[in-house]
Amino acid sequence: MRRMSEEPRNPAIRHHRVSHQVQRAVTQLILDSGLKPGELLPTEAELMESLGVSRNSVREALKALQALDIVEIRHGYGTYVGQASLTPLADGLTFRTLLRPAADAHALAEILQVREILEEGLIRRVAAAPLPPEILDRLDDIVRRMATAGAADEPFADLDRDFHETLYRSLGNELIPQLLGAFWHVFDRVAGARSWSSDPAPEVTVGRHRDIVTALRAQDAPGAQRAMAHHFRGIEARAEQETRGVE
Known part of the structure; x- marks a missing residue:
């Protein structure tokens, strides 16, 4: 040396x-x-x-x-x-976002937009070939559990995350869950620091996830991508409302 x-x-x-x-x-x-x-x-x-x-x-x-x-x-x-995880990336993005004024509606939107671009590209790859039945069944099961939790007025953020990780498992790329997890971590920490509440209409969130699975079962790649985009539009709109204090 x-x-x-x-x-x-x-x-x-x-x-x-x-x-x-x-x-x-x-x-x-x-x-x-x-x-x-x-x-x-x-x-x-x-x-x-x-x-x-x-x-x-x-x-x-x-x-x-x-x-x-x-x-x-x-x-x-x-x-x-070490594990060379993406924790430093998540910490840096969290700090960068929290440095922005609490009333800055674009602070979290930037993080969401990057994740949206990533997931729309990933869903296109996933939908390019039929998903194994066991993965589709697993996604359906997660959506059902989300609906049950929502009806009981219980949070289901862990199920939401499990849905997205399961969705891309067929790609066999170990970096994807790590990268998505980093963005998820940033969102959770920023939302907690800003005291943002969860989606007030969980049935809407459940419906958007169900639309994604329906399109995948039909092998409708454009439909799956549209459903994913619609899902993120809802998250972005809610984040902007919370940032601006709009009920």
Whole structure:
């Protein structure tokens, strides 16, 4: 591993540069060594020796990588390869959205629009071929449970999320549920911070999900995409109402 010099003129510039160099070196070490999530990294002393930097530089770099979920520091045990989840993305988007004034109707709409574009593209792929009967049956079951919960005036956000994750499972793309989960996490946190209520007409939400399944059963790709778009229009309208305090 390439050793680094810690002797430039400006201490602030040197400190910043060395920290980034160490971060890049550690991530490259993980890739070059073929390490997997949960596997142990070299010790701080070994990194200091191989990179030729101070303990402070190593620790600062590892803390920065921990914030990105690239490494996991287990005090008393060592440093391990992290899961590289999308949690930092969700945290950044949440913070970015909450920085906007509470009355800014576009703050959450921007997040919803990105998710809408993503899901409309995904639903088109899903509808391009017949879905396995077991997935359609699973979607129907989720919609029925949503209707039951709604009739009992119980929240069903978990069922809603399960619906969308099940919908794209046939694509076999592990990144999709992670990415959707990140957007879901942002929406939940922002809505909670802004004290936004849930949809006042759960039967409408249930109906929109049922329309999606109906179109998929009929192998109606344009219909499925329209149903998904209609679903998101409802979410966006409700978010805008809550933002503006309109009942």
